[in-house]
Amino acid sequence: MSAPSTEQVHEQHPQREEVDGREAADLLDVVVRELGGQRREGQERMAQAVTDAVRARRHLLVQAGTGTGKSVAYLVPAVAHAVHRGSRAVVTTATIALQAQVVDRDLxxxxxxxxxxxxxxxxxxxLKGRANYLCRNKLDGGFPEEEAALFDVAAPAGDTGAGDAGRLGREVVRLREWAGTTRTGDRDELDPGVSDRAWRQVSVSARECLxxxxxxxxxxxxxxRVRARAREVDVVVTNHAMTAIDALEGSGQLLPEHDLLVVDEAHELADRLTAVATAELSAGVVGAAARRLRRxxxxVSDALEDAGAALEAALEDAAPxxxxxxxxxxxxxxxxxxxxxxxxxxxxxxxxxGAAKEEDAEARGSRHLxxxxxxxxxxxxxxxxxxxxHDVAWVSAAGPGGRAPSLHVAPLSVAGLLRERLFTDRTVVATSATLTLGGSFEPVARSFGLRSATRDEAPWTGVDVGSPFDYARQGILYVARHLPPPGRAGLPDAVLDELAALLEAAGGRTLGLFSSRRAAEEAAAGVRERTGRTVLCQGDDRLPRLVRRFADEAATSLFGTMSLxxxxxxxxxxCQLVVIDRIPFPRPDDPLMAARARAVDAAGGNGFLSVSAAHAAVRLAQGAGRLVRATGDRGVVAVLDPRLATARYGGFLRESLPGFWATTSPETARQALARLDAAASAPGG
Structure with missing residues (x-):
């Protein structure tokens, strides 16, 4: 599969009066000086590409490696556009960390x-979802209480309390006190926080809101109030879930009118839209609705209760x-x-x-719920x-904790939704450190609906602005070709031995990325037994605390799953060694991914490459990207799955990774790690 040019320019719309390239460059220089930074070629190229795309009203896909400074590169032209045109730009991100960076630091x-x-x-x-804010109506008694007499419970003086009920009551009392002083009602401003159960007593979801x-x-x-302010500002910052809901419900339902949408961490967008568009039906959900109707x-709806019972029986007999x-x-x-x-x-x-007009607020709220x-x-x-x-339906099996089987339905593809609801009537700039697959923008463009066999193509440009890092000098990609292919029976001794030897050579300093919680726990136990070193495992403590300890203690390693x-x-x-236990393909029994692959096959394409391998390529690139986070970083990415070197699709996956120097020699990898450990452990290292 030949890699196309990194700049794929499609038909352009006529230009309009806008911020030009010279002004954008000058503004970027002003910001960089103010921030005390240095000019970066990739950042300048990206700011220019965003400026050109906005002027031409052409969609832009930008791959910008870690360290490029991409948030400033898109914010400068986006802000200038909004101010000059008197319009609005929306920036959407996938993670809370990046959202906080944009709002609290960059802007x-x-x-x-x-x-x-x-x-x-x-x-x-x-701009956040409604459930993130206190609900005045609920606080004033406009909705029935979720727990009996919760708001009437006051924590007795001197009560340090034991048990969930006492703790919940105290949290709700504190929330009501905070409600009298807060100016924003934003849950994230409450410090220390409260449990989800307590927060539900003072908030409502979008579905429950009157x-x-x-x-x-x-x-x-x-x-x-936040939504009103969002209609007046130049830039609105939100998340992919809000953007997806707005797209599904129709433009303008949640987000204010805007003519420029910047999608950061864009590799997550299609999955977030899929998640929002996925629905579940179970006997428990039907029964809860019937009880809510009665209470x-x-x-009383005997028909709804009977239908719920019939659904429960049918699901018990249905094969997952x-x-x-x-x-x-x-x-x-x-x-x-x-x-x-x-x-x-x-x-x-x-x-x-037929209800009386003098009916109280709680009764009205109850009927609304x-x-x-x-x-x-x-x-x-x-x-x-x-x-x-256009939908895929499946039955999930009964699960732990007495979870009953349920029905699920999800869109076979979200490309059409993205094309019609997001990539129409506005310019979209989509950016990520991992936006090309196999060296091409085409797979991501198709997932966004920018490729269509039946309609004219939406105009778009793909630009890879590179990275300030010299990956070939800073990192090694080691593929353990000699190991057995991964199976379902857990990690074999050969893999645990290899992992332990690599971690020992690195002096700890290892981030282990695993395909499942079981594999992470098994690997952590195996390495502790073989080396006696400290290995933290996801689930041992809250993740932020584990990551802080990993960063502070060089000899300590951290193993975990997708959150890492x-x-x-x-x-x-x-972090001088990143270990990946296996290529992160989707589960073979994932009904949605299997259906999507089959649909691609039926259309004459390669379903495995388009769905499973594309999914794995993004995850693999994200995982490998944990190694080099600064210009002085050095290390090894070790993939313990030989298929990356031996399988026909291995080349496609390797093309999606940073350009590390590659080897299949375990000795070479261990020697490099030992040298790095010695240098880091030396005085002043």
């Missing part, structure tokens, strides 16, 4: 630096996995749930219309009953 300093050149200081707002038109205290609503609205041919009993049960929920909604509407619960059941059941060729593949940024000698 304040950038705004101060640009104010003289732009004529005023740019403005911004952080809405600004019906809420009696809408004028004092924290969430509505909150005084309506994708529903290519649905059992008649399951189809009938889903249809019964749909019909019963529709009837319950009609009955609820009639009861609401009942309506929301039943409406959700109806919507999912109706979608499942439609059995659309993207979320760890530890420059310096504490």
């Amino acid at each position: 304040p300093r950038l705004a101060r630096a640009l104010a003289p050149a732009l004529g005023r200081e740019p403005t911004w707002e952080l 809405g600004a038109q019906r809420c009696p205290v809408a004028d004092a609503c924290f969430s509505e 909150s609205a005084g309506l 996995g994708r529903l290519e041919r649905r059992p008649a009993a399951l189809s009938d049960a889903v249809a019964a749930v749909r019909d019963a929920a529709r009837t319950a909604l009609t009955d609820l509407r009639t009861a609401t219309e 009942a309506r929301a619960a039943v409406q959700e059941v109806f919507a999912v059941a109706e979608r499942l009953a439609a059995d659309s060729e 593949w993207q979320g760890v940024d530890v420059p310096g000698p504490s």
Whole structure:
């Protein structure tokens, strides 16, 4: 598979008056000087590419390696565009860490630096989901309490309390006290925090919210105030989940009107939209809606309860996995749930219309909660009953803790949704350190709907601005070709021996990335036994605390699963070895991924490469990217899966990785690690 040029330019729209390249370069220089930084070629190229894309109203895909300074590179032209045009730019990120960096660090300093050149200081707002804010109506009794008499419980003087009930009561009392002083109502500003269970007593989800038109205290609503401010600022910062919900519900439902959307960590966008568009139906959910209907609205729906029981029986008899041919009993049960929920909604509407006008706020809130619960059941059941060729449905097996089997439905592809809901009526800049697969932007462009066999292509450009790091000199990619291919029976002794030898040569200093929690725990135990070294494992403590200890203690290693593949940024000698146990393909029994691969095959493509290998390539690149986080970093990425060197698809995966110097020699890898350990351990090292 030949790698195309890193710049793939498609048909452009006519230019309009905008920030030009010279002005963007000058503004970037101003910001870099203000931040005390140095000019970076990749950052300058990226800022220029964003400027050109905005001027041409052409979508842009930018791969920018770690250390490029990509947030400043896109913020400078985005802010200048918003100020000059009197329009608005939205920046969406996948992780809380990057969102905080943009809002708390980058934008304040950038705004101060640009104010003289732009004529005023740019403005911004952080926009979160409703459940992140206190609900005034719920605090005032506008909704039924989730726990009996919780708000009437005061912690007795001197009570240090034992047991969940006492702790929950004290947390809720503290929340009510905080509600009287907070200016934002934002949960993240509460320090120390409270449990999720306590927070639910004072917040509502988007589904439960009455809405600004019906809420009696809408004028004092924290969430509505943030949304109002977001309609007035130059830049709105949000997350992929909010962006996905806005796309599904229709533009303007959550995000304010904007003509420029910057998607950072864009490799996560399609998966986040898939997650938001995935729905679940179970007997428990149906039963909860029926109970809510009875308790909150005084309506008894025998039909809904009976349909829930039928669904439970049908799910118990159904085989787990994708529903290519649905059992008649399951189809009938889903249809019964749909019909019963529709009837319950009609009955609820009639009861609401006949309610007395002087009815109190809690009664109105109770009926709203009942309506929301039943409406959700109806919507999912109706979608499942439609059995659309554009959806994939499957049954999940019963799980630990008494979890019952349930039905799931997800879109076969989100490319069309992205194309129609995000990549229309605005310019989109999508950026990530891992945006090319196998050296090409084409796979990501297709996942965004920018490639279509039946419609004109949306204009887009792909640019790889490189990285300030010299990967070939700073890192080694070691593939353990001599090891056995990974299996399902756990980690063999040969793999544990290899891992222990590498970690010993590195003097600890190892981040282990594993495909499952079981594998991480097995590896941690095996290495501790073989070396006697300290190996932290995900689950031993809260993850931020584990990462801090790993960074502070050079001889300590940290093993874990997917949370570590993207979320760890530890420059310096504490992380000189990154170990990946196996190529992170999706599970072979994942019904959605299997259905997507089959659809690609049916269309004449290669489903394995387009779905499974593409998924693995992004995860592998993210994991390998944990090694080099600064210009002085040195180390080894060790992949203990020989298929990366021996399989036909290995070349595609290696093309997606940073350009490390490659070897299959275990001696070479261990010797390099030993030298690095000696240098780091030396006085002044």
